[in-house]
Amino acid sequence: MKYDSLIIGSGPCAFNIAEELLKTNMNMMLVCKDQDDASFKARVAGYPDSTQLKILQDAEVMACSGQVGRYNVILRNGQKTISQVVKTIIVAEKDDYQPNFASYQLKPNQQVLSFSAMQACMPENGDEQWPVNEDVKHILFLNGIASESVAHMLEDMMRLCLRLQSSGNIQTYIFTRNLKVAGNGIESLYHQTKDAGTLFIKFTTTSPEIVQTQTGDVQVSYQDEITGQLFQLQPDLTVVDETIKPNDTLTSLGATLGLKQDSNGFLQTDNVHRLSVLTNRKGIFTMGPSRSIMSSGAQRLEARNAAAAVVKLLNEDLNRDEDNKAAIDTSVCVKCLTCLRLCPYKAIELNPQPIVTPEACEGCSICVAECPALAIQMMGMTVADMMDRFQSEIQDAASESFEPQLACFCCSRSAARAKELAETLSFNLPAGLRIAEVPCAGAISLNHILSTLRQNVDAIIVLTCHPDNCHSEVGQQMVNHRIARIQQLLPQIGLDPERLMIRSLASNMGAEFAHILAEQANIIRKIGPNPIKGSH
Amino acid sequence: MDNSKKNVTIIGGGVAGLTTAIELSQYSFQVDVIEKSPFLGGHGIQYACKATDRCVKCGACVVEEKLKTAAALSSIRLHTESQIEKITQSKTYSVSLLKRPAFINPTKCTNCGICFQRCPADAINRGFSTGNQPLFAISKNKCLYFKDGSCTLCASKCPEDAITLTAAETTESFNSDAIVLATGFQPYNPEKKPYGYHRFVNVITNLELEQMLRRHSVAQRPSDGQAPGKIAFIQCVGSRDAKLNHLWCSKVCCGSALRMARLIRSRQPEIEISFFYIDVQSFGKNFEAFYREAQNEIEMIRSIPADIYPAEDDSLRAIYYDSSTRQSHEPIFDLVILSIGMLPNPDNSQHTEMFGLKSDPFGFWSYESSSALTNGKGVFTVGAANGPMSIAETVIQAEQTAWQVYNDLVIESNNAP
Ligand SMILES: Cc1cc2nc3c(=O)[nH]c(=O)nc-3n(C[C@H](O)[C@H](O)[C@H](O)COP(=O)(O)OP(=O)(O)OC[C@H]3O[C@@H](n4cnc5c(N)ncnc54)[C@H](O)[C@@H]3O)c2cc1C
Numbered sequence: 001m002k003y004d005s006l007i008i009g010s011g012p013c014a015f016n017i018a019e020e021l022l023k024t025n026m027n028m029m030l031v032c033k034d035q036d037d038a039s040f041k042a043r044v045a046g047y048p049d050s051t052q053l054k055i056l057q058d059a060e061v062m063a064c065s066g067q068v069g070r071y072n073v074i075l076r077n078g079q080k081t082i083s084q085v086v087k088t089i090i091v092a093e094k095d096d097y098q099p100n101f102a103s104y105q106l107k108p109n110q111q112v113l114s115f116s117a118m119q120a121c122m123p124e125n126g127d128e129q130w131p132v133n134e135d136v137k138h139i140l141f142l143n144g145i146a147s148e149s150v151a152h153m154l155e156d157m158m159r160l161c162l163r164l165q166s167s168g169n170i171q172t173y174i175f176t177r178n179l180k181v182a183g184n185g186i187e188s189l190y191h192q193t194k195d196a197g198t199l200f201i202k203f204t205t206t207s208p209e210i211v212q213t214q215t216g217d218v219q220v221s222y223q224d225e226i227t228g229q230l231f232q233l234q235p236d237l238t239v240v241d242e243t244i245k246p247n248d249t250l251t252s253l254g255a256t257l258g259l260k261q262d263s264n265g266f267l268q269t270d271n272v273h274r275l276s277v278l279t280n281r282k283g284i285f286t287m288g289p290s291r292s293i294m295s296s297g298a299q300r301l302e303a304r305n306a307a308a309a310v311v312k313l314l315n316e317d318l319n320r321d322e323d324n325k326a327a328i329d330t331s332v333c334v335k336c337l338t339c340l341r342l343c344p345y346k347a348i349e350l351n352p353q354p355i356v357t358p359e360a361c362e363g364c365s366i367c368v369a370e371c372p373a374l375a376i377q378m379m380g381m382t383v384a385d386m387m388d389r390f391q392s393e394i395q396d397a398a399s400e401s402f403e404p405q406l407a408c409f410c411c412s413r414s415a416a417r418a419k420e421l422a423e424t425l426s427f428n429l430p431a432g433l434r435i436a437e438v439p440c441a442g443a444i445s446l447n448h449i450l451s452t453l454r455q456n457v458d459a460i461i462v463l464t465c466h467p468d469n470c471h472s473e474v475g476q477q478m479v480n481h482r483i484a485r486i487q488q489l490l491p492q493i494g495l496d497p498e499r500l501m502i503r504s505l506a507s508n509m510g511a512e513f514a515h516i517l518a519e520q521a522n523i524i525r526k527i528g529p530n531p532i533k534g535s536h
Numbered sequence: 537m538d539n540s541k542k543n544v545t546i547i548g549g550g551v552a553g554l555t556t557a558i559e560l561s562q563y564s565f566q567v568d569v570i571e572k573s574p575f576l577g578g579h580g581i582q583y584a585c586k587a588t589d590r591c592v593k594c595g596a597c598v599v600e601e602k603l604k605t606a607a608a609l610s611s612i613r614l615h616t617e618s619q620i621e622k623i624t625q626s627k628t629y630s631v632s633l634l635k636r637p638a639f640i641n642p643t644k645c646t647n648c649g650i651c652f653q654r655c656p657a658d659a660i661n662r663g664f665s666t667g668n669q670p671l672f673a674i675s676k677n678k679c680l681y682f683k684d685g686s687c688t689l690c691a692s693k694c695p696e697d698a699i700t701l702t703a704a705e706t707t708e709s710f711n712s713d714a715i716v717l718a719t720g721f722q723p724y725n726p727e728k729k730p731y732g733y734h735r736f737v738n739v740i741t742n743l744e745l746e747q748m749l750r751r752h753s754v755a756q757r758p759s760d761g762q763a764p765g766k767i768a769f770i771q772c773v774g775s776r777d778a779k780l781n782h783l784w785c786s787k788v789c790c791g792s793a794l795r796m797a798r799l800i801r802s803r804q805p806e807i808e809i810s811f812f813y814i815d816v817q818s819f820g821k822n823f824e825a826f827y828r829e830a831q832n833e834i835e836m837i838r839s840i841p842a843d844i845y846p847a848e849d850d851s852l853r854a855i856y857y858d859s860s861t862r863q864s865h866e867p868i869f870d871l872v873i874l875s876i877g878m879l880p881n882p883d884n885s886q887h888t889e890m891f892g893l894k895s896d897p898f899g900f901w902s903y904e905s906s907s908a909l910t911n912g913k914g915v916f917t918v919g920a921a922n923g924p925m926s927i928a929e930t931v932i933q934a935e936q937t938a939w940q941v942y943n944d945l946v947i948e949s950n951n952a953p
Contacts, residue, residue, distance in 0.1 A: 023947050148824050151817070181785040182817035184902070184923040187776055188783040202815075204838045205860050226859045262821055270821040272591070272598050276932040292821060301904075301936055308939040312562050417600070417666070424666045426649045469591035506585035506597045508665070511753050 003029045003054075005310050006073055006086040008061060008253065010034035011094025012296070013288035015043050016303035018053055024311060029084060030055045031075060033249065056082075060249070064089075064257050067349065067357040068283030068318065088283045088310050089257065091267055093247040095289030099240050103146030109216045111237055115141075115157065118239045122160060139164060140220065140235035143176045145207065149241055151183040152295030157239075158186075158193040165196040172198045173233065175208055175222075183295070244293045257284055258346040260473065266291050273471045276305040280473065281346050282318070282360045285309050318359035323379050324439065325361040326368055328354055332375035339367035339376060344472040364472040365443035381443060383451045389436040390455050404524035405432040405533075406517065407457040409448070411441045413471055414507050415463030421510030429514060430521040432458070441465065442475020449486055449500065458530040461520055462502040463513075469506065476504065496527050539564040540611070542945055545631050545712040546570065547620060547887075550578020551599045552919025552930045553718035554606045559938030561611040563946070568613045568710065569606070570633060574673030575663040576614060577603045578720050580927050582664050584749035586795040588802040593820050594795050595927030602931075603667035617673070621707065623890065629712045629914070637703035644698035645670035651690035651699060656680070660690065664750065670698075714914035714941050717887055717901070718934075721878040721920040724774030724782075731770065731844045731874055738764075738850050741773075742793055742875045755800045755807065757871050759850040763804055764870030768854055769793045770841055771813040775877030775924075784898060786877040787924040791819030793875045794830050801833045810835040810867065812856065819926070844872060878924040891915045896923070903933055916940060 004026040007014050010033050018030050034040040035058040047053060056077045063074040071089055075082045099114030106112050113121075141157050143149050154176070161172040174193075179202060181187045194200060201208075201222065208222035220233040246265040254260070259267045259279050268274050268291035277285040287306040288299040328339065330353050339356075340348045347360035348367065356367075356376075368376045390407045410416040416437040422429060434457070438444055441464035452460050462483055470476035480502060487497040503516050542565050546553045549571030557567045575581065580599035586592050606612050617636040624630050640651075652660045652672050659678035663671045680687035681701045691699040723743055726733045733739050737759045740748075748756065757764050771793060775786040790813070797809045811834050820826060830836075841854040851870050858865050880899030888895050893915065895901050900923040918937040919930045 023943065023951070148818055148827065178815040178817070180818055181776070181815065182787040182790070182819075184784070184900075185896070187785045188897075191778065191783055228862060264821065266821075270593060272593055272595060272928070275598070275928060276935055297904075302932075304936040304939040305932060308559070308935050308942075311939075311942075315562075414597075417604070420666045424647055424671060426647075465591075466585075466587040467590040468593075469587065469597070504587070506587060506591075506600075508583075508597050508600045508750070509585050511751060515753065 001027075002070070003027050003084065003086045004314065005029075005088045005090055006031060006071070006084070007090045007092055009092035009094065009290070010037070010040050011092070011289075012043070013094060013290070013299050013303070014092040015047070016300055017090055017092050017287060017306045018047070020303040020307040021310065022052060024307070025052075026310070026314075027052045028054070029086065031059045031061060032057050033060050034058075061253060061256055065349075067347070067360045068281075068313070069359060071283065088285065088313060090277075090306050090310065091250075091253065091257070091259075091284070091286040091290045092288060092306070093249060093253075093290045095293070096245040096247050097242040098245055099242050100142075100146050101240055104142060104210050104240060106210065106212050106218065106238065106240060107216070108240075111216055111218060111235075112212070113237065113239050115153065115239055115242055118160065119156065122163065136236040137170060138233065138235045139170060139172045139237045139239065140218070140233065141172065141174045141239045141241070142210075143174055143241045144180065145175055145177060145203065145241075147243065148178065149176065149180050150244065150293060151180040151186055152297075153241060153244075154180045155183060155186050155189060155295075157241075158189050158198070161193050161198040162189075162196055165193075165198055173201065173235070174198060175201050175203070175220075177203050244289070247289070250290060257281065259284060259286070268292065269473060271468060271470075271473065273469075277302070277309050280344055282362075283313060321363065322358060324363040325358040326356045326363070326365060326376050326378045328356055329375045329377065330355075332373055334373045334375070336372060338370055338372060342370055342474070343367055344474050362472070364440035364475055365438070366440060366472060366475050366478065369443050369445035369448075370478070378443075381438075383445075383447050386436050386448050387451060387455055390434045390452060390457060402525065402529060403432045404430065404458040404521050404529075405456055406430055406434065406459050406461060406521060406524070407452050407455065408433060408435050408461040408463060408517070409441070409444050410435055410437050410463045411465050411470075411475075412437045412439055414465040414469070415505045415513065417507035418463075418505045418509045418513040421508065422513040425510050427510060427514035428518070430517050432521070433517060440470070440472050440475035441479040442470075442472055444479050444482070446482055446486065449482070453495070453499070453530070454532060454534070456534050458533065459499040459501070459520060459524045461517065462500075463516070464502065464504045466504040466506060494531060498523055498527060499530060539942075539946055540566060542566065543568065543710065543712045544714045544716060544941055545629065545710075546716040546718055548578070548718035548720055548919070548921070549573075549576040549614065549616070550718060550720045550919060550930075551580045551602055551927055552578070552720065552921070552934050553716070554599075554602045555931050555934035556716050556718060556918055556938050557606050557612045558602060558609065559935055560941060561609050563938065563942045564611070565941070565945075566611055566613075568615065568631070568712070570618050570620060571614070571616045572619050574617050574661065575668045576606075576616060577665055577667065579723070579743070581668070582743070582750060583746045584753075584796070584799070586749075586799045588798055592795050592798070592826070593928070594792065595931075598927055598931060600665055600667070603665055607667050607669070615708075623715065629715055631710055631712050631715075633708045635706045635708060637705055639674045639699055639701055639703050640670045640672055641698045641700065642670045644696045645672070646696055646698075647671040648695065650693050650695065654689055654693050656687065656689065674699075674701075713945055714916065715891070716937060716941065717891075717893075717915070717917045717921060718919045719881045719883055719887070719921045721924065722881050724876040724879050726773050726874050726876050729773055729874070730842065731773070731872065732846070732852070733874060736844065736846055736850070736852055736872075738852060738870060739844065739872045739874065742769075742789060742796070742873055745796055745873050746792070749796060749799065754803055755871065757850070764807060766808045766810070766867070766869045767797075767800065767871045767873065768841075768852075768867075768869040769797060769809065769811045769873045769875060770854075771811070771875045772840065773874040773876050774879070776814060777877075782877060782879075782898070784877075784900075784924065785817065787817065788819070788926045789875040789877070790817040791926070793873065794826070794834070796873075797834050798830055808835070809833070810837055810869070812837050812840055812854075814838070814840060878920060881921055884921060893917065903936075914941075914944065
């Protein structure tokens with residue numbers, strides 16, 4: 001049996017997405033690492049095994065091969081190993097709250113709790129188990145003193161403070177730097193909490209001095225930054241905020257699934273092209289705390305994004321754009337596996353020769369540009385195709401005014417759109433401008449550049465997406481390296497390195513497109529025609 | 537999936553409405569987007585890319601991409617300069633539209649801009665994107681033809697004969713299975729604040745700075761077009777303001793202002809920037825790193841100026857209390873940027889009544905309460921109309937909304953006994 005989706009995770013997110021997909025007629029396998037954790041047990045109890053939903057407990061993904069529509073996953077389930085084919089995969093792990101005790105030089109004890117522990121003592125349903133006896137009069141909450149906090153943690157803290165203040169004999173304090181109120185309803189909650197008596201102390205240039213005595217008591221001295229007055233506080237209970245980290249299984253899971261991580265370790269790079277639950281691989285989605293820090297409310301709603309992504313993908317004709325996919329000529333391929341290594345979308349498989357899976361290929365043409373054996377083709381990407389786009393009348397050498405012929409490579413997602421915008425807004429573009437639109441700047445090969453220099457052109461301009469905005473993530477970096485290498489070589493063949501320029505642009509930068517070209521045209525006007533032009 | 541006989545009407549053509557439309561068309565719905573202004577893309581289409589040496593994820597290019605995608609889809613009909621005249625509900629909704637006269641024929645106009653350049657009354661507005669077609673629109677309030685019939689210069693100069701000043705209003709009606717409200721926000725008008733907005737020419741809003749950076753790439757003083765030496769950003773103008781009973785944070789302004797400040801510094805490094813704030817709000821995945829770098833480039837002042845006075849040569853004197861020295865200061869700036877808050881759209885109250893929606897005490901709807909009460913009603917709310925949110929959050933919510941529409945109109949009816 002081939003499942004429509006494999007869901008990975010043991011937390012609320014995994015069950016939310018399963019719930020959402022249960023509304024459709026899809027079938028799923030849910031792979032949970034947990035088995036005897038109490039909250040997990042309670043969650044599983046709500047889902048009897050059915051043909052639509054199979055839950056594996058004490059299970060994890062060991063290996064994954066194949067492509068969208070037919071991922072072949074090897075799972076450990078208890079002592080057993082299972083192989084399972086699935087069409088799509090959703091990573092829906094829970095997050096990991098790590099108390100910041102160490103950053104405040106505090107050790108947890110009866111008077112020093114993490115915020116999660118404090119919340120667990122005071123469940124929403126009302127029957128509070130007071131964390132300590134009724135002598136507790138002063139409760140200090142540390143929020144975002146050591147490192148920046150997040151809005152949903154402040155929100156939850158203020159809700160707790162409101163309940164504590166309403167008991168009548170407890171004074172709560174929130175110590176913070178930047179009060180994070182950027183969430184719906186949080187600013188008005190802040191006013192409500194302040195009116196209920198919680199004291200908010202904000203620090204900018206100073207920090208509270210926090211000392212834990214031998215007996216474990218906490219003593220705080222601080223300066224009120226507005227009045228300059230010094231204060232001492234001995235809270236009966238100190239509640240410490242937490243840093244939200246990605247689940248520690250994500251690193252190995254990412255490696256197994258071929259997903260890129262962001263700098264914090266979440267399984268989604270910080271790139272606007274990945275909104276909302278997309279990854280670098282077609283058919284693998286990442287949601288909630290597997291992709292970013294997120295409030296529990298946002299996590300719950302994200303099940304809709306993930307369900308939508310699966311339904312849309314399974315209804316999509318993945319071969320629709322078949323002309324714009326790379327293809328490897330096996331008779332020329334030397335199996336160096338450069339393509340396999342470089343494909344940012346992991347769309348190349350070994351079978352046993354490397355082949356491109358058209359359904360997963362995004363048509364960036366990076367493999368075409370990098371293949372040392374020139375064994376990979378994509379429509380419109382040969383050197384000859386590219387040179388056709390730069391064809392222009394050879395200028396009369398005797399002509400008085402020299403108008404530079406500029407060959408401009410534009411990424412179709414950014415610079416080519418910026419050029420259209422510049423035209424729409426009636427910016428003047430140099431008369432000698434010729435454009436070659438490429439699917440990704442990473443498609444521009446050494447060969448393309450060197451051949452262009454021998455055409456009837458005076459300068460080459462390569463326009464990429466901004467770093468971190470490149471759909472393929474790496475194409476923009478790769479072409480920068482190639483250009484830097486050629487720029488070093490140019491003086492050796494008697495060319496000014498200024499004849500080759502690389503810049504980054506976004507689709508909405510019409511004005512900047514016009515400025516860059518005008519500037520380059522001026523430079524070339526000064527240094528004159530390309531001495532090797534037309535030498536092919 | 538064949539939902540092509542089902543129609544969804546979306547009111548508002550900002551990034552919320554456009555993204556919802558694109559998503560719905562992926563479930564094969566037919567979609568009508570009703571936009572009251574001449575230009576699609578809402579506020580976001582006016583914003584500048586704020587990348588410095590790399591993308592800073594401001595999301596402005598996302599709006600551009602959504603507009604381009606929506607305009608290319610045959611299942612989406614985009615109506616600009618259009619408003620709902622009436623919506624009645626029997627089994628489905630019947631929607632009547634009132635379309636303002638199409639003075640400029642979109643199929644004839646080639647965006648040459650001659651009308652824009654020649655208009656003596658500054659009555660022709662220009663759009664922002666290739667997706668704004670036509671790129672120009674005539675403002676009836678300013679146009680001399682509509683004042684006293686004295687001028688028809690644009691019509692006579694148009695080389696394509698695309699301008700008809702006598703064009704009439706039209707109406708259109710159709711049936712719809714669901715309504716999505718994506719009416720966005722209204723920017724706070726800071727004229728009543730003691731900052732001299734509209735009195736001192738070098739006091740502008742962050743929205744105006746976005747437009748300036750989009751058009752000219754650099755910061756300029758409106759008074760003389762020169763580069764300012766010192767710029768002040770004043771945050772929370774009209775948000776987090778108990779006196780106005782605006783007890784909400786507009787969420788995006790710290791990110792937008794700090795990104796613009798850093799963009800200006802990267803292009804015009806000689807400009808000094810001061811940033812007046814209450815609390816810096818987090819944005820983006822790498823906020824800590826961004827904030828650290830920003831603090832090196834920008835003077836961060838945790839205080840909100842009480843007053844702004846004119847100083848020599850159209851510059852401005854800002855008065856603030858510095859709590860670290862417990863003294864008042866009066867630095868001079870060449871340009872002051874007011875980070876104005878996002879207010880509920882005043883049109884909301886009419887829709888709240890029409891569809892029996894719930895709104896918060898300030899007039900924003902809530903995504904969760906509106907989508908929860910929709911069952912059987914087929915009315916959804918999305919985007920900044922539900923409260924301040926960024927472009928990225930709006931896109932995420934639009935995907936959720938489209939999924940809810942699909943769920944209500946298709947999955948639920950399939951599952952019904
Ligand atoms: C100064 C400023 C800077 C910002 N910078 C950023 C940034 O850098 N990054 C970021 O992520 N976010 C930013 N934002 C937030 C961003 O503007 C919003 O996220 C986004 O505009 C929300 O999109 P929307 O479609 O919901 O609303 P809008 O953009 O407001 O669009 C609503 C649309 O509906 C139309 N409409 C309204 N009422 C009706 C009606 N009755 N009938 C028909 N049509 C109607 C309007 O004309 C408009 O086109 C900024 C906001 C401000 C104020």
